[in-house]
Amino acid sequence: MLYFSKLRIIFITLFTLLFIAIASSNLFNIDDDFFDKKINLGLDLQGGSYLLLEIDNTPVIEQKLQNLTTTIRNFFKDQNIKINNIKIEGQNIFFNVDDQSKQIIIDTFTDENSDINPYYPRFKSHQLNIEDTGLNLKINFSKQGLIALKTSSQDQAIEIVRRRIDEVGTNEPNILKRGNNRILVELPGLDDPMRVKSLLGKTANLTFRFVTNSDNDSFGVEKLKYEDGIDEAVVSKRIIISGDNLLDAQPQMDTQNNQTVVSFSLDRVGAKRFGKATSTGIGKQLAIVLDGKIISAPVIRDTIASGNGQISGGFTFQSATDLALLLRSGALPAPLNIIEERTVGPDLGQDSIDAGMIALAIGFLLVIIFMFVKYKIFGLITNLTLIINLFILLGILTLFEATLTLPGIAGIILTVGMAVDANVLIFERIKEELKDEKNNILAFDSGYIKSRTAIIDANITTLLAAIILFFMGSGPIKGFSVTLGIGIFTTLFSVYFIARLFTSLYVSKNRNKEKLI
């Protein structure tokens, strides 16, 4: 165990120096992609916001079912089947047909090449389930159908979320999918998350619709409130143009009345429809509706054929900027709820770094003094190993550009405390061996060999705990498990290669000394 070949010594030295160099690169700015690797600081250390958003798919499902009732009616009308009493209850469609048509409908829905009910061969499932309840036919989304729907609304939502956050211009946001109905947003260095939160909390569904005062509109009408929450107006359900028709939206100062407005320009289809509506509807009120609330309802004075217009509604410059941003980035397919938020201010982050570093320095110092007092020369070897161990640990974290969190720093300090364990096991064993064995070299050899199983067992148990933490933990806790886990490997390496190298050099030199340890 004490013999090291020259090649091995060179290898260990180079390896150690390499990691010391990598770890040191955190201190310098090197203008090179390979060498300029750095440990990332977690949100709890550099400050920033962590937001977990959940997509509320209920409105999407209801809308789809609503559309489906029309589709079903039209589809079977062509086959001369009359659909009666069609209604939506919960998330199911119910309807009645005469008995001989029942089977035709069921067959249509369960056919693998069905036009009305897509089939997913991969999951051996249709999008929709059909069931004969005896009283009527029941249609609802199958499990796979719901998953497909959720995935697609998640795909759309994450795109819109990304656009909105990019527009705000935070640095290096991290936007990830979680499950099939959640989106994780990490915004490092963001001082005030309120604005982002309010931007993400809006669906931004914009429609232009006529204000009617009669109830007999062929599309139906609904009563909507103004943004102030007090005034109301009856608005047609017929949508003239929607947010999809917008090409651009910008905040602007209207010089005529010194108001902040949002000016927009429409695409070709939108411009055409807007032109038509404004020419036929002169004198009528056109309601601008955002997420079910009326922003304003100006009276149409002139035909607007250019496809450009303005929305006014008592905006401040900030609110106009935000509305323009929302309109530019598009509407979310479904509302988002913030179900978890963690925000750390930059000064608390810096305080945490300082406290962590002080704790690390003091912990390190205490352990080093303790080991030196207890073991003298072998304490020095352990301490030197401990320092190299720390560098290798930091080097590996740097190499993988791992994220360091406050619990992660705690993990490093804990590693410092526990890393001496393996060396202590070995040294204590050597001491015992020296009681019966007078040959120093043989005693050291058997000390290393006999302590090995205990060291391996002990480290595997800690490693298992770290692995479980890694998979079950979130955010900062993950950071802890990473440093704890990597710490185990670096500890074993430094104990079995570096400390053993030093020990072997010392023991070979003092092979005849009595009371070596």
Place this chain on the structure above:
Amino acid sequence: MIAFNKYYNHFNLISSILIICSLILLVFKGLNFGIDFKGGTLIELRSSDSKINVSSLRDKFSEMNLGDVSVKKFGNDTDYLIKFENKDNKKNIIEEIKVNLDKSFGNKFNFRRVENVGPKVSAELLKSGVIAISLSLAIMLFYIWIRFEWQFSLGAILALFHDVIVTLGVFSLFSLEINLSIIAAVLTIVGYSMNDTVVIFDRVRENLRKYSDIKIFELTNISINETLSRTIITSATTLLALLAIYFFGGEILKGFSLAMILGVVFGTYSSIYIANTVLVRLRVSQKTVLREDDQK
């Protein structure tokens, strides 16, 4: 040689009482779950005005209709930790609080940290915390069962349960907050306690093979003594590191390091007085390990 075995019965009794007390506390008093597991909102504030005191701040917060609000000093004299349930999960609650505070105290507060955990997420976090701890206990049991004989496995797992239950009992007794980092601490305790037990067991097994004429009662004592200086040194350095975190690592790591300190103390104790006594009570002998060796 210290006669640890003289007190096996005494300490078994004490441990049993500790475990029963802890279980009673856990069942009847319960744990003080933080917002991670209960849901709610947490705000850490720092005031730039040292004249603002905790009671005036508390009064202000109770006027805001937030339900059950707790306002406490947090480390410094100018730092406060505010917690409330946020039952209605109001979206702009932080904004409202900011406006309210600015109105009564002027622009004196810096919002250093805001955490808001919805009920769904907190339920999930609690579930995954429980799963993580159970899973780690199961995996440790399995590992020890592979590496050692079943008697050792039982001893180790009882020691683990003891450490986890008594640590949680202390948290319950003093109403210390259980949050995500405590779960991390408990898992690390599981790893550490196991580590400590394994080192002694390893020696017990070695000695069982070596001596056929020493009874397990004596043999465990010999093994404990042989590994004692290692036990002391490793616990000491680990505790030194943890004390450094506790005193200098900032308020956020206090709970974590406290749980770890308790865990290391209990873990060291249980390796000696629980894990080993199980071996004694199960009358482990040289046959136990030799039979296993034959099979291998």
